[in-house]
Amino acid sequence: MNSEKLLLWIAVLFSFLFLNTHEALAENSYFQKLFGIQTPSAAEAACQGKPGCTAGKAADCPDVKAVKSASRPGDEDDAEDAEDEKDSEQDIMETSLSLLEDSQELWVKGDVEGAIRLLDQAYELMLKTDGDPDIARQKDDLRLLISKRILTIYTSQQTKTNGKYSEIPLIMNADVEKEIRLFQTVERDFFISSYQRSGLYRPMIVAELKKAGLPEELSWLPLVESGFKICALSRARALGLWQFIPSTGYKYGMNRDEWIDERMDSEKSTVGAIGYLKELHQMFGDWLTVLAAYNCGEGRVLKVIAGQHINYLDRFWDLYRRLPYETARYVPRFLATLHIIRNPKKYGMNLGQTLENDSPFPYSVVKTSRSMRLSDIAAKMEISEDALNVLNAELRLRVTPDRDYNLKVPADSSVKLLAVMDEIPQWEKPAPPPPPKIVPKKSVLVKHKVKKGQTLSSIAQKYGTTINAIREANRLSKRAVLKYGQILTIPSDDVSPVKMAKGKGKKSGNISKAKGKKKFAQDKNVRRYKVKRGDTLVSLAKRFDVSVQDLKKMNNLSGSSLKAGETIKVIQ
Numbered sequence: 001m002n003s004e005k006l007l008l009w010i011a012v013l014f015s016f017l018f019l020n021t022h023e024a025l026a027e028n029s030y031f032q033k034l035f036g037i038q039t040p041s042a043a044e045a046a047c048q049g050k051p052g053c054t055a056g057k058a059a060d061c062p063d064v065k066a067v068k069s070a071s072r073p074g075d076e077d078d079a080e081d082a083e084d085e086k087d088s089e090q091d092i093m094e095t096s097l098s099l100l101e102d103s104q105e106l107w108v109k110g111d112v113e114g115a116i117r118l119l120d121q122a123y124e125l126m127l128k129t130d131g132d133p134d135i136a137r138q139k140d141d142l143r144l145l146i147s148k149r150i151l152t153i154y155t156s157q158q159t160k161t162n163g164k165y166s167e168i169p170l171i172m173n174a175d176v177e178k179e180i181r182l183f184q185t186v187e188r189d190f191f192i193s194s195y196q197r198s199g200l201y202r203p204m205i206v207a208e209l210k211k212a213g214l215p216e217e218l219s220w221l222p223l224v225e226s227g228f229k230i231c232a233l234s235r236a237r238a239l240g241l242w243q244f245i246p247s248t249g250y251k252y253g254m255n256r257d258e259w260i261d262e263r264m265d266s267e268k269s270t271v272g273a274i275g276y277l278k279e280l281h282q283m284f285g286d287w288l289t290v291l292a293a294y295n296c297g298e299g300r301v302l303k304v305i306a307g308q309h310i311n312y313l314d315r316f317w318d319l320y321r322r323l324p325y326e327t328a329r330y331v332p333r334f335l336a337t338l339h340i341i342r343n344p345k346k347y348g349m350n351l352g353q354t355l356e357n358d359s360p361f362p363y364s365v366v367k368t369s370r371s372m373r374l375s376d377i378a379a380k381m382e383i384s385e386d387a388l389n390v391l392n393a394e395l396r397l398r399v400t401p402d403r404d405y406n407l408k409v410p411a412d413s414s415v416k417l418l419a420v421m422d423e424i425p426q427w428e429k430p431a432p433p434p435p436p437k438i439v440p441k442k443s444v445l446v447k448h449k450v451k452k453g454q455t456l457s458s459i460a461q462k463y464g465t466t467i468n469a470i471r472e473a474n475r476l477s478k479r480a481v482l483k484y485g486q487i488l489t490i491p492s493d494d495v496s497p498v499k500m501a502k503g504k505g506k507k508s509g510n511i512s513k514a515k516g517k518k519k520f521a522q523d524k525n526v527r528r529y530k531v532k533r534g535d536t537l538v539s540l541a542k543r544f545d546v547s548v549q550d551l552k553k554m555n556n557l558s559g560s561s562l563k564a565g566e567t568i569k570v571i572q
Contacts, residue, residue, distance in 0.1 A: 089129040093138050096122040100146060108282055110213075119150050168217045168287045170342075171317075171335055179329070179336035184347055191340070194227035195351045200390065201228060201241060201266050208267075212274045215287065217338055221273075221294075224334050230264050230393045239263040242273040252276055259401035265394040288316035288331050296327040363391055364414035365406045371427040374398045380420045383413055399427050445473075450486040463492040526554070531566040544570045 099122035107115040123146050129135050183191045198220075205219040222241040226232035230241055238245050240263040246256060252272030254262035262268045280290040280298060293301040304322045320328045344351050374392065377400075378385035389398065391408035400407055409417055448459060456467045456476075470476070473489045482488075529540070537560055541548045551557070554569045562568070 089135045096126045175332035176335045179333045194223045197228040240269045242269045260394045262394045295330040362411045363408045364411045368400045368407045371402045446490040448488045463490045465492045529570045531562045533564045
């Protein structure tokens, strides 16, 4: 396609940009299906605003009768001819729409020229319609869609022809500038360390993106997602470089069991992410909207688009204020990343060197069939355990499964592993801990004298039992009323000497007091402490792990105030 044709299509696009209305879309069956628009039938339209008038009784409506009575001989034939002509033009529009759909399929398959050819045919066919106002509105809608589609395809083809693989617009606005400032300040260390880790995985990611025909800029998406940490885990249980939740991971070929979680496999998760991004791009077409859907899910984005009532405004910047806050930040954050990486000096960022020289790729695969710890394998092979952990990050226990497993090792060490394989000890799965022994509690019967204000509920709570247990032990009905001085038999599984002492009056207090005196008499770690400004009995009690009452007793204090410079006794 030459530049003159492109300019023509641009002119057509802008000429009809504002002609797309919800009413016009509703007139076309294709748009009805696409956007879920339901239109009333002619009978329903005739009944609108008529009390008691329904579609089934449209013929009985006064306005409909008036129209019938006013018709003249010959009008019926003319109406039939007009209807036939309208049907014919509607068939043309439907055919044009089918060509539009077919062109999309060809474009997805990579047949750009075929897609443009079908769009040209759809446009020429559409121009053959003339006359009916309803068809005219449909023509405007279709003309807009065809123009946008051709412009999109041409732009995409131009970037790929030039070898740039760039379809992501590098936009700068207030939201992007805000994220750049965060990377320059509070998130500076995160950005630099993430950038340096990228060298371990980005060469592989870039190669897979080029193979799939996707923009190379997407290779920086893991920086935003996980900071290029292979084991990064979010609050939503998303895991790995690309932050897959378990269900989406399963959908794109990442298995998970007690031994492995392939969301942490850098290669498998990258292939899965690319598959997901391609599927989203076929759905939305706009890469920024694709990234938003990758973050919050395509369902959420489609819901926002459907709620706009202006169907062609489906770019990210038309939507993002209605998206979740995290998603609204996500895309500007990604764009900020691209800006900084393209020109770090401009933003005062010294990124340093990536870890490409230390990359564990390439690797060899050695099949194992028994459980071995990676640490034991590394020690026997005299290689870095960290390298094995990175290569086999999907191993949840850092142990090979007790089944066939393709273990990744540095490329020059596979022969060595095979030579020492039999010398590596078998890892035995720890036996589960024995269940805790349950010692049955001995039931104790306690006599209780009912006091004023006591109820079965308060008595049951005091002795750690239930109301029904007390009723059964004393043969009380549900309507029984406790009397002051009444003796009850209380079945309890949790009656300690202290509780029983409390139930007998002053004995518990005497016991506590006697214990306290004995404690201080035997404690030999008493020392003197000089009170400082701001010290209180409460703070000193916490500091020396003693109660406030004990401090008072040790120092014969009647009040609660302390003076700075005063010397008191404390327990060290």
